[in-house]
Amino acid sequence: MKKVEAIIRPFKLDGVKIALVNAGIVGMTVSEVRGFGRQKGQTERYRGSEYTVEFLQKLKIEIVIEDDQVDTVVDKVISAARTGEIGDGKIFISPVDKIVRIRTGESNMEAL
Numbered sequence: 001m002k003k004v005e006a007i008i009r010p011f012k013l014d015g016v017k018i019a020l021v022n023a024g025i026v027g028m029t030v031s032e033v034r035g036f037g038r039q040k041g042q043t044e045r046y047r048g049s050e051y052t053v054e055f056l057q058k059l060k061i062e063i064v065i066e067d068d069q070v071d072t073v074v075d076k077v078i079s080a081a082r083t084g085e086i087g088d089g090k091i092f093i094s095p096v097d098k099i100v101r102i103r104t105g106e107s108n109m110e111a112l
Contacts, residue, residue: 001096001108004073006061007033007089008081013059019080020063023072027112029062038086058089064096064112 008016013030020028034055065073074091082088101111 001099002065002067002070003094003096004061004063004065004070004077005092005094006063006077006081007035007058007091008061008077009083009087009089010057010059012081012083013061015080016061016077019076020073023076025063025065025069025073025076027063031060031062033058033060037090056087064099066109 006016010032017028034057036055061077063073070093074093077091098107099109099111100107104111
């Protein structure tokens with residue numbers, strides 16, 4: 001099993017969710033996060049004063065899937081979240097050793 005974490009722009013969430021559901025992926029966790037990478041924040045104006053927002057708002061989507069679904073999920077997220085501009089986000093893939101459903105005690109793929 002693998003955990004796919006995707007950091008995306010907030011306005012791209014609906015498109016990513018639809019693309020994943022249409023690909024048969026169900027179950028995801030979405031968190032509001034803040035950070036910066038190459039974008040290094042942005043300068044904004046408020047009442048004539050300029051200020052810098054150093055940490056930009058993003059969303060983190062977490063999905064745990066079978067190993068053979070990784071390429072599909074990555075392709076769907078990229079196609080739905082890409083704008084072609086700096087700040088589109090990143091995708092991280094890591095192994096998952098075990099999953100346990102709290103309600104039933106089922107483990108691994110049965111718990112998904």
